[in-house]
Amino acid sequence: MSAEPLLGIRDLSVDFVTPRGRVQAVREASLDVAAGECLAVVGESGSGKSQLFLACMGLLAARGATRGSARFRGQELLGASTAALNAVRGTRLAMVFQDPMNALTPHLSIGRQLGEVLLDRGLATLQEAHARSLAALQAVGLSDAESRLRQYPHELSGGQRQRVAIAMALITRPQLLIADEPTTALDVTVQAQVLQVLRRARQDGLAMVLITHDLGVVAGIADRVAIMYAGRIVETAPVRALFAAPAHPYTAALLEAVPRLTDASAGRLRSIAGQPPAPGEIVQGCAFAPRCPDVATICRREAPALRCGASRAVACHSPRIGHGLEP
Amino acid sequence: MTEGGLWSEAGRRLRNNRAAVIAGGLLVLLVLASLLAPLASRYAIDQVDWTLSPLASPPSLGNGHWFGTDSNGRDLFVRVWSGTQVSLLVALLATLVSLAIGVAWGATAGYLGGRVDEWMMRFVDVLYALPYMFFVIILTVVFGRSLLLIFLAIGAVGWLTMARIVRGQAMALRQREFVAAAITLGLPTHRIIARHIVPNVLGTVVVYATLTVPQVILFESFLSFLGLGVQEPLTSLGRLVAEGALEMETAPWQLLVPSAVLALLLLCLNFLGDGLRDALDPRAD
Numbered sequence: 001m002s003a004e005p006l007l008g009i010r011d012l013s014v015d016f017v018t019p020r021g022r023v024q025a026v027r028e029a030s031l032d033v034a035a036g037e038c039l040a041v042v043g044e045s046g047s048g049k050s051q052l053f054l055a056c057m058g059l060l061a062a063r064g065a066t067r068g069s070a071r072f073r074g075q076e077l078l079g080a081s082t083a084a085l086n087a088v089r090g091t092r093l094a095m096v097f098q099d100p101m102n103a104l105t106p107h108l109s110i111g112r113q114l115g116e117v118l119l120d121r122g123l124a125t126l127q128e129a130h131a132r133s134l135a136a137l138q139a140v141g142l143s144d145a146e147s148r149l150r151q152y153p154h155e156l157s158g159g160q161r162q163r164v165a166i167a168m169a170l171i172t173r174p175q176l177l178i179a180d181e182p183t184t185a186l187d188v189t190v191q192a193q194v195l196q197v198l199r200r201a202r203q204d205g206l207a208m209v210l211i212t213h214d215l216g217v218v219a220g221i222a223d224r225v226a227i228m229y230a231g232r233i234v235e236t237a238p239v240r241a242l243f244a245a246p247a248h249p250y251t252a253a254l255l256e257a258v259p260r261l262t263d264a265s266a267g268r269l270r271s272i273a274g275q276p277p278a279p280g281e282i283v284q285g286c287a288f289a290p291r292c293p294d295v296a297t298i299c300r301r302e303a304p305a306l307r308c309g310a311s312r313a314v315a316c317h318s319p320r321i322g323h324g325l326e327p
Numbered sequence: 328m329t330e331g332g333l334w335s336e337a338g339r340r341l342r343n344n345r346a347a348v349i350a351g352g353l354l355v356l357l358v359l360a361s362l363l364a365p366l367a368s369r370y371a372i373d374q375v376d377w378t379l380s381p382l383a384s385p386p387s388l389g390n391g392h393w394f395g396t397d398s399n400g401r402d403l404f405v406r407v408w409s410g411t412q413v414s415l416l417v418a419l420l421a422t423l424v425s426l427a428i429g430v431a432w433g434a435t436a437g438y439l440g441g442r443v444d445e446w447m448m449r450f451v452d453v454l455y456a457l458p459y460m461f462f463v464i465i466l467t468v469v470f471g472r473s474l475l476l477i478f479l480a481i482g483a484v485g486w487l488t489m490a491r492i493v494r495g496q497a498m499a500l501r502q503r504e505f506v507a508a509a510i511t512l513g514l515p516t517h518r519i520i521a522r523h524i525v526p527n528v529l530g531t532v533v534v535y536a537t538l539t540v541p542q543v544i545l546f547e548s549f550l551s552f553l554g555l556g557v558q559e560p561l562t563s564l565g566r567l568v569a570e571g572a573l574e575m576e577t578a579p580w581q582l583l584v585p586s587a588v589l590a591l592l593l594l595c596l597n598f599l600g601d602g603l604r605d606a607l608d609p610r611a612d
Contacts, residue, residue, distance in 0.1 A: 090513030
C-alpha cells in the first residue's frame with residue numbers, strides 16, 4: 001500500500017434508520033485504492049459492497065448515515081458539500097451502474113447525454129464535445145458511432161447502453177472509475193465485451209473499483225480483491241494470491257462454490273450452508289461463525305479485527321494461511 | 328447540442344400526426360377569427376340594433392347579423408368572437424402561469440425530497456385548503472376588477488394540482504439510475520432538475536395542461552356569473568353560453584352558437600394535447 005492512496009477509506013460505516021430499527025449496512029470498512037490499480041470488491045447481495053461506494057459518491061439514500069472517512073486524493077468525501085463533491089465527481093471520479101436500461105435519460109439523444117458534462121463544466125466547445133463524444137463511443141467499441149450520437153437510448157440494446165454509460169463516465173478522463181456490477185444485467189457474451197472495454201480503459205492509467213459477485217470477472221481484470229461479508233471487509237489480497245491461497249474461510253468457501261468444467265465430482269454445485277445474517281440482526285462475534293467450518297469458541301464471542309500483512313489483510317481468528325499472512 | 332433539439336424533434340413528430348395537424352390548423356383559424364372578426368364587423372360589441380323588432384333576431388344574412396342577436400339586440404357574431412378572444416386569453420395565460428409555477432415547484436419538491444419537499448407540499452396543501460371564492464373576492468375588493476386579476480386568481484390556484492402531479496412523477500424519476508449517473512457526473516442540482524426530471528414529465532404535463540384549459544374557461548364563466556369576472560359589455564364564451572342557456576327555449580341560437588365555438592375550441596385543444604404528448608416521447612418513432 002502506497003503512502004498516498006488515490007482513494008483511502010478508513011473505518012467507514014453506513015447505517016440506515018428504518019422503522020424496524022437501525023441497520024448497519026457497512027461496518028468499519030477500510031480500503032485503499034492506489035492510482036492505476038483495479039480493485040475488485042466481492043460479496044453476496046446485501047454484503048454492503050454497493051453501499052460502501054455509494055457513500056463515497058455522496059449517493060446514499062436520505063435515511064443513510066455515514067461514519068468514518070473516505071479521502072479521494074486527500075480530500076474528504078464524506079459529509080462534503082454538494083459543491084465540493086461536484087468538484088471531483090464527473091471529472092476525476094466517475095461511476096457506472098448495474099442496470100443499463102435505466103442508466104440513460106430516455107428523452108435525450110446519446111450525443112447530448114455524452115456531451116452534457118463537458119458542456120456544463122465548460123470543458124469543451126460544442127464541436128469539441130461532439131468530437132470527444134464520438135471518440136468516447138469508438139473507444140468503447142460501438143460500431144457506427146456517428147449515427148449512434150443521434151440515436152435515443154431505447155434504440156440501443158442493453159450491452160450497447162452499458163457501453164454508452166461507460167463512455168459517459170470516461171469522457172472526462174477520470175482517475176478512478178467505480179463500476180457497480182457493470183456486467184450483472186448482461187448476457188455472458190456481452191459481459192465479455194464490456195469487460196474488454198473496461199480492461200482497455202485501464203491502459204491509460206485509470207484506477208478502477210469493480211463491485212461484483214462474479215469471481216470469474218474478478219480473475220480476468222482485477223489486481224487486488226476485497227471480500228465483503230455482512231458489511232465487513234473480511235479479506236483483501238492480490239488476486240493471484242487470493243485464488244491460490246484464500247486466507248478467510250468465507251473466501252475459501254466462495255472459491256469452492258465456483259463451478260468448474262473440469263471438476264471430476266461434477267453433479268451438485270457446492271454451496272455454503274446457512275444464510276448470512278439478516279440486515280439489522282445484532283451479530284455477536286464473527287458474522288460468518290454460524291456458517292464457518294473452522295469455527296472456534298472465540299469466533300462466537302469476539303469479532304475478529306482486520307489484520308494487515310505486507311500485501312494482504314484478513315479478519316479471522318484462525319486464518320487458513322497463518323499469521324504471517326504470506327502464502 | 329442545444330435545448331432546441333428536443334422541441335425540434337417533437338415538432339417533426341407532431342407534423343406527422345394528422346389529427347394534431349388538423350386540430351392545430353383549426354385552432355389557428357379560431358384564433359384568427361377571434362382577432363379579426365370583431366375588427367371587420369360593422370357592429371360593436373355593445374351596440375344595440377334598434378332597427379330590429381323583436382330585439383332578439385335569429386341568424387340571418389339579410390339584416391347582417393350572421394349569428395343573430397342577443398336579447399338586447401346586440402350582434403352575436405361580434406360578441407362570440409370577442410368572447411372567444413377573452414376566453415382564450417384567460418385560458419392561455421392562466422395555464423401558462425400554472426405550468427410555470429406548478430412544474431418548477433413540483434419538480435423541485437419531488438426531486439429534492441425530505442424536508443424541503445415536506446415544506447413545499449404543505450404550502451400547497453394550505454393554499455388548497457383556502458376557501459377559493461373568499462380569496463378571489465378579497466382580491467377583487469382590494470385591487471378592483473380587472474382581467475389581469477382573473478388571470479392571477481385562476482393561475483394562483485391552477486398550479487397546485489400541477490405541482491402535485493409533477494412532484495409524484497419527479498419522486499419516481501429520482502430513483503432511476505440515470506439520475507444517479509447524472510449526480511456522479513457532478514451535474515449541479517438545478518441542471519439535473521431542468522434536464523433529467525422536467526423533460527421526462529412533459530408528456531404528463533402537456534396532457535394535464537390541455538385538461539386545464541377547458542377547466543379555466545369554465546371557471547372564468549363561473550366567476551363572471553358571480554359578477555367577479557369579465558364585466559359587461561366585455562364578454563367571454565362561458566358568459567355567452569350562460570346567457571344563452573336562459574333563452575334556450577325562445578332563442579336557441581344564443582346558446583348554440585357560442586356552445587359550438589366552445590366545443591370546437593376544446594376539441595382542438597384536446598387533439599393537439601394528445602398529439603403533443605406522443606410527440607414528446609422519443610420512443611414514438
